[in-house]
Amino acid sequence: MALPTLTSRPKRILSTRSKPTSGRLARFYPYFLIAPAAILTVVFLVYPVGSVFYFSLQHSNVTQPWKDGFAGLENFIALGSDPLFWRSLSFTAQWVVVEVGLQFVFGLALALLINKTFIGRGIARALVFSPWAVSGILTTTIWILIYNPSTGIGRYLADIGIGEYGTSFLAGDTTFWAVVLAEMWKGIPFFAILILADLQSVSLELYESADVDGAGKIRQFTSITWPHIRQAVIIATLLRAVWEFNNVDLLYTLTGGGPASSTTTLPLYVAQTAIHDRDFGYGSALTVVAFVILTFFSLIYLRVTKSKGDDK
């Protein structure tokens, strides 16, 4: 093992030294290649992020142009006494925790199931993963058809004696769980796909030998599967939490943040401030707060999950 074999080892050397394009320009090649990606990102992502911070310190409201100008911290001070801000913040937390938690549990279960060998696995995979490709607005369309009081599923349930006619799932107490279910439908495949990708790299020999040793299914999961997929799970839950935090398509179109702002997340509040009120200054201040919260959350999450996993 200590001596490099001829077939595998010189790869690196060949790839860096004896390539056909030598000369002074050669070492700039990678930079030319990533330039388009880097330039687009800087112009349309990094610069806008910077300008949000700038706008958050300005009065900039299309409907009140006479007020435009430097605002200092006024937007942030206004935010402290804005009940909608606080309510949207607490709903965001509730939304992210419930969604990510449920999607993870069911996504993991689905990935474990669909990784087994059974008849029709290929088709089953394509079918259960398909909601992943469905947009937020389309999810809304589908679930509006299901939840609407006149021709939705409630009517058919009432036909067989469950519930009452004319029940709207998108009003009153059921709103939250109705929206949660719709988002789960779209979100479970995300976890399932990421976890399945990782499961497929677990060596089957490990399970075989565990079988021979008489380890049960649960023991196999905790001793082989879980340690293997743990890293992917950490990344997937973080990405999903960020995504659930940020994405507004479904809530914006399914409930519009209602009833009475009860399903307004912070980014949805931002979108409403930007699209309807055209208040760019205040919207930017809200955004800065959202960004700071998200960054801190991510850092803490990665720190907490890392310290546990260092024993590997």
Add this chain to the structure above:
Amino acid sequence: MTALLTPPSTAKSVRRDSAPFVRPLSAEKKRARRIDRVLTYVPVALFLVFTMVPFYWMLLFAFRPTGSTSLVPWPITLDHFSTVWNGSGFGIYFQNSLFVAVMSLVVSTVIALLGGYALARFPFKGKALFLVAMLCTQFVPGAMMLIPLFEIFNTLGLTNSLWSLIISDTVFHLPLSLILMAGFIRNVPMELEEAAWVDGCTRIQAFRLIILPLLKPGIVAVGSFAFISAWNNFLFAIMFLSSQDRFTVPVGLSYLLGEFGADFGALAAGGVIAIVPVVVLFAYVQKFLVQGLSAGAVKG
């Protein structure tokens, strides 16, 4: 039991020792196997029902006549489709969406090929920084970008232009495209490329003649995901597009949703129009997605 806790190499040798003894299946084992089978098929069936019923519900509403409450779309009618396609302008929205999605596909794939090749084949200073920066962009809320992007496109004279969508969508999708593509390129053996160089190919020739043909699955996957994300984009579309002849399908859907006393048949037909391209494409590429992620995208 103890072998389970020791490193894999030991576990393997244990297996090798015991492999020659093929034990006959006891009745108990057979029963366990049957239970295992039930525990597989029943939950899979439940997941399938949960996934497919909403799709079926939409198809049901799209194909059954107005006023029908049957749970089977029979007799089938195409009235709802002609209503939304001609009456609500989905014909135009469909063309717009197609243009945006195809252009995003082309732009993202080309940029991802270039950048992915650099990430896969060159060691260069700032590579780690570039990767981290690309990942960080995933943390930026789309809603946050609405205001500044609107200002930028205003300056560039691109508001109410489909190009504003193509650009913003490509930018947001780029990190995933790049990382996936780099993974696919890394999977093409370096030796093949080197052999071409030895035979006198330039780097570009080797890329075009050797790498590109082998990369077809990767290109299909990356392109498809760019297409799907552009096709689905709603937030940027509703913010940047103001005249009806520029609307995309998601914007059209949101207007159908917003109408009071919505025509559910038309809404469902609009949904079917919106869903067909992405679901067909997804069914075709989903196994590449799993492969691409397995190839090391998640682990970096």
